[in-house]
Amino acid sequence: MSKEGEKVIIANCSGFFGDRFTAAEEMIEGGPIDFLTGDYLAELTMAILFRLKSKEPDRGYVTTFFKQMEKVMGSCLDRKIRVVSNAGGLNPKGLAAELAEMAQKLGLNPRIAYIEGDDLMPCLKDLQEAGEAFTHMDRGISLADSGSFPITANAYLGCWGIVKALEEGADIVVGGRIADAALVMGPAAWKYGWKRTDWDRLAGAAVAGHVIECGAQATGGNYSFFEEVPSFLNVGFPIAELHPDGSSVITKHPGTGGLVSIGTVKAQLLYEVRGPAYLTPDVIARFDTISLSQEGTDRVSISGVRGEPPTPTTKVCINNFAGYKNSMSVVLTGLDIEKKAKIVEDTLFTRLGGKEAFQIVDVQLIRSDREDPESNDLAFAYLRISLMDPDKKKAGKAFSAGVVELALANIPGFTLTTPPGDAVPAIMHWPALVSNRHITQIVILDGMEYRVEAAIAEQANASAIEPPHPEGPVAEWPGRKISIAFGRLFATRSGDKGGNANLGIWAKTPESYEFLRSYLSVEVLKNMLGDVRPYEIERYEFPNLLAVNFYIKGILGDGVAASLRSDPQAKTLGEYIRAKMIEAPESIAKG
Numbered sequence: 025m026s027k028e029g030e031k032v033i034i035a036n037c038s039g040f041f042g043d044r045f046t047a048a049e050e051m052i053e054g055g056p057i058d059f060l061t062g063d064y065l066a067e068l069t070m071a072i073l074f075r076l077k078s079k080e081p082d083r084g085y086v087t088t089f090f091k092q093m094e095k096v097m098g099s100c101l102d103r104k105i106r107v108v109s110n111a112g113g114l115n116p117k118g119l120a121a122e123l124a125e126m127a128q129k130l131g132l133n134p135r136i137a138y139i140e141g142d143d144l145m146p147c148l149k150d151l152q153e154a155g156e157a158f159t160h161m162d163r164g165i166s167l168a169d170s171g172s173f174p175i176t177a178n179a180y181l182g183c184w185g186i187v188k189a190l191e192e193g194a195d196i197v198v199g200g201r202i203a204d205a206a207l208v209m210g211p212a213a214w215k216y217g218w219k220r221t222d223w224d225r226l227a228g229a230a231v232a233g234h235v236i237e238c239g240a241q242a243t244g245g246n247y248s249f250f251e252e253v254p255s256f257l258n259v260g261f262p263i264a265e266l267h268p269d270g271s272s273v274i275t276k277h278p279g280t281g282g283l284v285s286i287g288t289v290k291a292q293l294l295y296e297v298r299g300p301a302y303l304t305p306d307v308i309a310r311f312d313t314i315s316l317s318q319e320g321t322d323r324v325s326i327s328g329v330r331g332e333p334p335t336p337t338t339k340v341c342i343n344n345f346a347g348y349k350n351s352m353s354v355v356l357t358g359l360d361i362e363k364k365a366k367i368v369e370d371t372l373f374t375r376l377g378g379k380e381a382f383q384i385v386d387v388q389l390i391r392s393d394r395e396d397p398e399s400n401d402l403a404f405a406y407l408r409i410s411l412m413d414p415d416k417k418k419a420g421k422a423f424s425a426g427v428v429e430l431a432l433a434n435i436p437g438f439t440l441t442t443p444p445g446d447a448v449p450a451i452m453h454w455p456a457l458v459s460n461r462h463i464t465q466i467v468i469l470d471g472m473e474y475r476v477e478a479a480i481a482e483q484a485n486a487s488a489i490e491p492p493h494p495e496g497p498v499a500e501w502p503g504r505k506i507s508i509a510f511g512r513l514f515a516t517r518s519g520d521k522g523g524n525a526n527l528g529i530w531a532k533t534p535e536s537y538e539f540l541r542s543y544l545s546v547e548v549l550k551n552m553l554g555d556v557r558p559y560e561i562e563r564y565e566f567p568n569l570l571a572v573n574f575y576i577k578g579i580l581g582d583g584v585a586a587s588l589r590s591d592p593q594a595k596t597l598g599e600y601i602r603a604k605m606i607e608a609p610e611s612i613a614k615g
Contacts, residue, residue, distance in 0.1 A: 030267065030268055031266060031273075032058050032059065032212055032215040032216075032265070033056060033264075033265050034057070034059040034208050034211055034212070034236070034264045034265075034266060035051040035059065035061070035262075036051075036063065036236040036261055036262055037050075037051045037060055037062050037092070037239075038062035038063055038088075038239060039063060039237065039240065040063075040064065040066060040069070041064045041066075041069045041072065041073075041088065042088070043239055044239075045092065047239070047261050048060065048062070048092040048095065048096050049096050049099075050261065050280075051261055051263075053099075054260070054277030054279070055277045055278065057105055057263065058105065058106070059107070060100065060105055060106070060107045060108075061108050061109060061208060061211075062107075062111055062207075063204045063207060063239075064088075064110060064113070065110050065111075065113060065200075065201060065202075065204075067453050067583055067584060067585070068583075068584045068593075069086075069113070070113070070114065070341060070343055071176075071343050071449075071451035073085070073086070073113040074175055074176050074343065074451070075449065077114050077115065082115070082118050083115065083118065084113055084114035084118065085111060085113045085115045085116070085198075086111035089109055090111075090119065090122055093123060094126055097126075097127060097130065097132055098130060098132055100134075100196075101132060101134055106190065106195055106197070108186055108196075108197045108207050108211060109197070109198050109207065110199050110201065111198055112138060112139070112198040112199050113200060114178075115200075116139060116198050117140065119138065119198050120138035120198055123136050123196065123198070124136055134196050135194050135196070135469060135470065136196045136197075137196070137198075137468065138197075138198050138199065138467075138468055139198070139199035139200070139202065139466065139467050139468075140199075141179075141185070141464050141465040141466045142179050142181050142199070142202070142465075143176075143178055144177040144340060144458070144462075145174065145176060148177050151462060156458050156462065157456075158454070158456035158457075158458065159456060160456060161339075161455045162455070162523065162577055167342065167454065167456065170454075172344035172346075172454065173344055174342050174345075174454070175344065175345050177340055177341070177343075178201035178341050180201055180202075180203045180304075180305055180338050180339045180340070180341070181200070181202045181206065181305060181338075181463070182206050182209075182306040182465075183203075183209035183213055183226075183305075183306050184213075184220070184476045184479075185199065185202070185466075185467050185476045186202070186206065186209075186210025186211070187210050187214045188465075188467045189467050189469060190210070190214040192472070192474065194469055203304055204234065204237040205304050206233065206305070207237070208229055208230075208232050208233030208236065208237075208264055208266070209304070209306060209307075212229040212266040216268045220306070222331075223307050223330075223331030223333065224270055224329065225269060225270035225331070226307040226309075227270065227308070227331025227332075228270025228309075228326065228331070229270055229272070230302065230304050230306075230309040231272075231293070231314060231326055232264040232274065232326060233264070234292070234302065235262065235264065235289055235292050235293060236261075236263070236264050236274065238292060238295060240259045240260070240261055240262070240282060241517075242284070242288055242289060242292040243261065243262050243280075243282035243284055243288060244281070244283040245259055245282070246595075247291055247515070248291065248514075248516050248517070248598065248599070249515055252283060252287065253281075253282060255282070256281055257281045258280055258281045259282035260280025261276065261277075262274055262276055262284070263276055263277070270331075271325065271326060271328075272327075273319060273323050273325050274289050274324045275322055275323045275324075276322055278322075283322065284322040284323065284324055285322075286316045286324055289326070290515075290530055291515060291517040291528075291530070292517070293311065293528075294528025294529075294530060294566075294569070294571055295517045295519050295528065296526055297528065297573060298526065298562070298564070298573070299564045299573070300312035300566060303335060304334065305334060305338045305460075305463075305478065307331045307332070307333070308332040308334060309329060309331055310332065311566060311569070312566055313328055313329055313568065314326060314329055314568055314569065315328035316569075334460075334479050337457040337458060337459055337460060338457065338463055339455060340455070340456045340458050341453070341455065342453075342454035342455075342456055343452065343453060343585070345449065345451065345452075346412070346450040346451065346586050347383060347412050347413055347415075347419070347449075348413060348416045348419040348420065348447035348448065348449060349410065349412040349419060349449075349586065350410070350419045350420060350423050350446070351408065351409065351410040351411075351588065352408075352409050352423070352424055352440060353407065353409070353441040353442070354368050354430075354438065354439075354440060355406060355440065356389075356393075356406065357400075357405075357437040358393075361389070361391065361393060362389065364436075365389045365405075365407045367434060367435050368407055368430065368438075369387055371434055372409065372426060372430060373385075375426055375429075376423065376426050381418070382411045382412070382413045382419070383411075383412050383414060384411060384413070385409075385411045386409075386410045386411070387408070388407075388408045389406075389408075390406040390407075390408060391405050392404055393405040408590060409427065411423060411588075412586070416447050419447035420447035421446055423447075424444035424445055425444050427444065428443075450585065451583070451586055452583065452586045453523060453583025453584070453585065453586070454582075455522045461478075463477075464477055464478065465477075465478070492562040492575075493563060493564050495545045495546065501609040501611075502609075503609055503610055504609075505608060506607070506608065506610050506614075507606070507607055509602065509603060509604070509605055510601055510605070510606050511599070511601075512613075513531070513536060513540075513613065514529050514531055514536070514602070515530055515532075516529050516530075516597075516598030516599065516601060516602055517598055518596070519593060519594055520580055520583070520593040520594050521575075522583050523577075523579075523580045523583050523587075524575060524576060524580065525580055525594035526573060526574065526575050526576070526594075527549075527573070527574040527576065527598060528571055528572075528573045528598070529571060529572050530566075530569055530572075531571070532570070534570065535611075535612060536615065537570035541565060541567075541572060543606075543608075546561045546563050546574070549574060552604050552606075553601060553604070556576055556579060560576075560577045561576050561577070562574070562575040562577070563575075576597075579594070580592055580594060
């Protein structure tokens with residue numbers, strides 16, 4: 025029987041590989057917590073870890089987590105704070121061994137568990153022969169038919185391996201591609217003894233996990249209405265207080281900067297999502313059932329979340345080697361920018377054997393220049409030339425040196441933003457699905473091995489493949505309309521999902537939402553943002569969040585590690601649309 029007011033306090037200290045190093049220590053020293061979690065993995069991170077492991081086979085894990093543990097392991101043990109993280113990356117066993125060796129040097133004796141079972145590379149061919157096609161989720165092409173060269177293949181693991189490790193007494197749990205939300209779901213499910221079929225409770229924990237997984241993005245970071253944030257000095261990392269029924273309160277330690285409000289939580293809920301059905305390996309969380317309320321200063325309650333059984337498949341993040349990429353930017357200044365850009369482009373590729381000599385070429389003229397500029401910098405435009413090719417020499421110094429060689433023999437004012445650089449590997453993200461019957465989590469603790477089978481659903485859940493919401497007729501708003509920046513009315517949050525991007529937009533009031541919902545169709549979005557026009561776009565409505573979400577397919581190419589875009593993770597897409605001017609009803613604009 026759960027006690028009234030019972031809660032488990034789960035604090036996150038990392039949203040990505042490279043996040044604030046001191047956050048782990050800050051979360052432990054800033055106030056009482058029961059669990060310290062860290063989410064270090066993204067699609068890009070797996071590619072980075074592959075490069076590190078290629079150079080040092082014993083690595084392949086997140087080294088910053090190891091260094092953080094060196095500072096806080098003793099405090100965690102003294103205060104009975106358990107640690108759960110996916111920092112194991114491509115080598116959870118290696119990380120666990122290094123942690124054990126470090127603990128011994130510190131005179132500590134934690135029980136360290138590691139979780140494997142996500143790495144499908146050793147059995148990839150066998151799985152294909154058994155009928156797993158690993159079809160690209162957006163393109164509909166099987167991995168075998170693509171002719172790709174996989175270098176990593178990791179299935180997303182659910183929370184039950186974490187639960188088993190905690191049941192067996194682990195103080196520290198590290199894994200590989202554990203799903204982000206599972207880092208919160210596992211401790212909560214263990215604490216309250218939830219069953220695998222406690223869909224609503226698990227869904228509530230999944231939502232809390234999604235909110236805190238990206239660190240300070242839930243506490244004021246990357247927040248559109250940044251004027252609401254009291255201070256960006258020492259922004260506190262997020263904490264989820266989970267209750268036995270799956271409800272939660274999102275907060276942060278007192279005395280830290282940032283803000284926890286309905287707005288900051290809502291913004292994070294709309295980050296890197298598609299439709300209202302949020303899929304995890306353990307449960308489908310219905311984002312269209314979430315209820316948010318402000319419970320006090322820097323305290324937001326999440327309740328009412330409904331859950332459904334998971335799908336019979338789980339997502340696999342496959343990274344394929346796609347050759348090498350490089351990019352150079354030429355500064356164009358003053359008059360006749362377009363003519364100067366053409367001269368640079370034509371001269372360069374004539375010397376390099378033509379654009380057809382490369383696998384992919386992307387040339388963008390970025391017009392940041394102004395007429396009658398007030399300063400030298402305001403006269404600048406940029407010609408960004410990017411390419412990709414299987415031949416490292418062609419994409420490397422042969423290309424970048426070729427750009428430099430134009431310096432004294434081309435347009436007036438020729439200069440570059442960077443010195444010539446070598447090509448870097450281009451890693452193609454290949455999102456696919458694999459049957460859960462092939463996924464088994466292997467938990468190793470004190471030399472003992474425990475096997476945890478993945479959830480097997482009897483049939484696919486219909487909500488997992490629900491279509492985008494149809495667009496209704498545009499409402500007629502009475503009264504005068506005025507011109508106003510879109511972002512003065514609406515907040516946004518955008519991000520990458522492999523080669524796709526999401527653009528979540530939300531309103532502050534029901535009246536503003538009705539205008540947003542009726543006004544912003546896919547066609548209007550394409551008219552506002554001309555560079556998204558070529559792409560297929562799905563549109564979803566979240567009335568409970570006063571939000572609309574757009575899922576833009578293919579805009580990021582083959583994912584961040586292979587994209588040639590200047591913003592390969594679509595982080596700026598939201599602020600881009602907020603800068604656009606629209607005609608809005610005066611009652612909404614001044615409301």
